Amino acid sequence: MEKVILKGFIIVSEMDLEIVQKELQVHSELTRREPGCLVFEVTPDESNPNRFDVYEELSSKAAFDAHQLRVKSSRWGQVTENAERHYEIIE
Numbered sequence: 641m642e643k644v645i646l647k648g649f650i651i652v653s654e655m656d657l658e659i660v661q662k663e664l665q666v667h668s669e670l671t672r673r674e675p676g677c678l679v680f681e682v683t684p685d686e687s688n689p690n691r692f693d694v695y696e697e698l699s700s701k702a703a704f705d706a707h708q709l710r711v712k713s714s715r716w717g718q719v720t721e722n723a724e725r726h727y728e729i730i731e
Contacts, residue, residue, distance in 0.1 A: 642700070642701075642731060643678065643697055643698060643699050643700065644697070644698045644700065644703070644729065644730070644731050645695075645697050645730040646694065646695070646696040646698075646704070646727050646728070646729050646730075647695045647696070647727070647728055647730075648693075648694055648725070648726045648727035648728055649685070649691050649692060649693045649694055649726050650691070650692050650694060650723040650724060650725050650726070651690055651691055651723060651724040651726070652690050652691075652692065652720065653690070653722055654690065656719060656720070656723070657689065657690060659719045660692075660719050660720060660723070663715055663716055663719050664682060664692075664716075666715070666716070667714070667715075667716035668680060668682060670710075670714070670716075671696075671707065671711075674698075674703070674706065674707055674710070675703060675706070676698045676699035676700055676703025676704075676706070677696075677698055677699075677703070678697040678698060678699055679695065680695075680696050680697075681693075681694070681695045681696075682694050694727065701731060704729075
């Protein structure tokens with residue numbers, strides 16, 4: 641099976657920025673523990689505090705789908721619900 645790569649960035653509103661920053665560590669730790677997670681990085685952009693660069697590698701499409709499903713029902717999914725997502729997914 642081929643790994644899946646997601647790369648891009650999210651833009652978080654000023655209203656949601658504080659809670660997103662607070663929840664990022666927990667989200668990162670939970671994601672890195674998921675079966676099939678090879679790489680997971682969410683990095684605040686140095687020049688734009690509302691932008692977070694995202695890079696993920698998961699071992700398979702099934703692992704990627706499971707991650708997406710978990711995120712949608714997670715606290716992270718709630719606090720980033722209004723974030724603008726700009727992703728490229730490579731399968």
